[in-house]
Amino acid sequence: MVGPMTRHSHAATAQSNAAANQPLLQALGAFQQGRPADCVRLGETILAKHAKDPGALHLLGVARLRLGDSDGSRLEKRRTKPSVKAATRR
Secondary structure, three states: OOOHHHHHHHHHHHHHHHHHHHHHHHHHHHHHOOOHHHHHHHHHHHHHHOOOOHHHHHHHHHHHHHOOOHHHHHHHHHHHOOOHHHHHOO
């Protein structure tokens, strides 16, 4: 049986996750609406706080590619690749 405190903590976690994802959802919405420059601006804002956010890195790379910046999209791709050291560490 789930007690009232457990239900409250689950609700608080869900609200916290939704708030944390809001900037990424805004960036995705901008991209889907054909505004890749706005998507880039929002993606850079996210990365200023969370430098390795995989969703923001991916979306920023795709938006930069849409704007014709193939060098910028490659940069984002490199930032998301795990390092060889990290991949071989156990």
